[in-house]
Amino acid sequence: MSEPAAVEPPQGMLWLSRIEVPRHPVLRATWTDGRTMDVDFTEVIARSKWFATLTFPEAFRDVEIIFGGSGVQWASNADFCAQALRRLAEEQAGLREKEGA
Numbered sequence: 001m002s003e004p005a006a007v008e009p010p011q012g013m014l015w016l017s018r019i020e021v022p023r024h025p026v027l028r029a030t031w032t033d034g035r036t037m038d039v040d041f042t043e044v045i046a047r048s049k050w051f052a053t054l055t056f057p058e059a060f061r062d063v064e065i066i067f068g069g070s071g072v073q074w075a076s077n078a079d080f081c082a083q084a085l086r087r088l089a090e091e092q093a094g095l096r097e098k099e100g101a
Contacts, residue, residue, distance in 0.1 A: 015069030016082045024057040037089035
């Protein structure tokens with residue numbers, strides 16, 4: 001689990017306030033609006049060589065919040081911004097249509 005330093009996000013932006021790894025390859029993200037959602041990275045890992053190292057559970061667990069909450073980064077330097085993470089979480093929860101669909 002990782003928590004960022006106290007930095008205020010720009011107005012209208014959702015930043016991360018907490019990140020956990022309940023299981024591989026799922027992140028449990030909490031944003032500054034208080035919403036917590038699970039995000040499954042199975043497809044992201046499968047379709048991108050940038051995220052290929054996250055196939056390994058130990059590598060996936062090594063994640064932290066960066067830049068005061070604007071995103072997450074793994075030890076492999078793969079990263080994901082808070083806004084894109086929220087969009088993916090909402091798509092997976094059926095709260096938003098998948099982009100490009």
